[in-house]
Amino acid sequence: MKTTGFNYRHLYFFWVVAKEGGVTRAAERLGLAVQTISTQLALLEKELGKSLLQPQGRRLVPTEAGRLALGYADQIFLLGEQLQDALADADAEKMRLTVGISDSLPKLMAYRMLDATRSMNVAVKLVCLEDEFTSLLADLALHKLDLVLTDRAVPAGASLRVASHLWGESSMKLFGVPGLAARYQQDFPRSLNGAPFLLPTRNNALRGRIDEWMVQQGVRPDVVGEFEDNAMLNAFGRKGLGLFFAPASLAAEIAEQFGAVLVGDASALREQFYVISNERKISHPALQVILDAVQRTGSTH
CATH class of the missing domain: 3.40.190.10 (Periplasmic binding protein-like II)
Known part of the structure; x- marks a missing residue:
């Protein structure tokens, strides 16, 4: 049955209890008496006609109805x-x-x-x-x-x-720290056989295109690291652990921020944004x- 005059203060108390895992911790967070929190929760459950929390060990956890209510509460209070x-x-x-x-x-x-x-x-x-x-x-x-x-x-x-x-979108270029890059610049891209590479993980949109490009060039690199986080990949590249791809449009910034130099141009490889x-x-x-x-x-x- 649809209710009227819904009390969002009651819902807020439920939200805090669910996040804290218990009435006592919620009361401490809110600076209220435990009895006050318990009373507000009881009123909310009576208003909704459903139990929202249940004991699990020493904690209170949401019931199935409570998980549904918590999802809405997250949206409301965020x-x-x-x-x-x-x-x-x-x-x-x-x-x-x-x-x-x-x-x-x-x-x-x-x-x-x-x-x-x-x-x-x-x-x-x-x-x-x-x-x-x-x-x-x-x-x-x-x-x-x-x-x-x-x-x-x-x-x-x-x-x-x-x-x-x-x-x-941007075509891609291959970069590396100067000492590492110098070993693979000549006869690019055939020089990349066995070269250490830092690549995105396989759930990355670019990774499939990189693998296809490698096959087309007939090279088999040594993948020394795979990263979900592009910033982490670049950080390892800056330390010289391997060669890495970056958008051609960022070449100047890559050189300035990561001290990397161009190994070769992979213009057929493109990344979209x-x-x-x-x-x-x-x-x-x-x-x-x-x-x-x-x-x-x-x-x-």
Whole structure:
């Protein structure tokens, strides 16, 4: 039966208890009496007509109904926190843009993709969060993020109400620290047989294309490391543990930040970059600026 006058304060107490794993710890966190928390929980369960928590050892854990309620509570109170932050930023005359960045995306490219926001008349406060592609899409669908920057489009047939926008693409180049690179520059790419390589893991959108390129060139490298996080891959590359691919458009930054030099040009190998947005009626102004910049400059960077 549908209820009226739902008490969100009761729901908040349930949320804290579920997060803390018990009434006592929740009471300590909130600075309230244990009896107060217990009474509010009982009222919520009576209002909903379902038990939300059950004992498991020394902890309280959500029931099946409780897990469902907790999912909604997460969204409600996270949005509440974002509202407070947004209002604080508005007082400071700033526009808040919460961005999810795929861990496989080159971080220098992420900076370029967000650079268009600097042209806005209002100051933009960027909140950048890094995670795996699928986790970011879920957060975007729940409106926890304003947009996602990544190296792949949303798979066809996905049930999430999100849209992929091709921001650009770049051919790839192979880099390495000077001493290592010098050993493989001559007779590239045949020189790469047995060369130490740092590559993305196989769940990365680029990895399949790299493997195909290797087969086409007839070379079999020594893969000394595989990384989900592009920043970690580059860090190992900077220490000279292996050769690594990077977008040709970032060649100058790669040389400056990682002390790496060009080993060879893999122009047939290309990486794409996408902005993923939520399908909402009102678009975030900063997102629109980013997408407008794509249309003005084309899709190759």
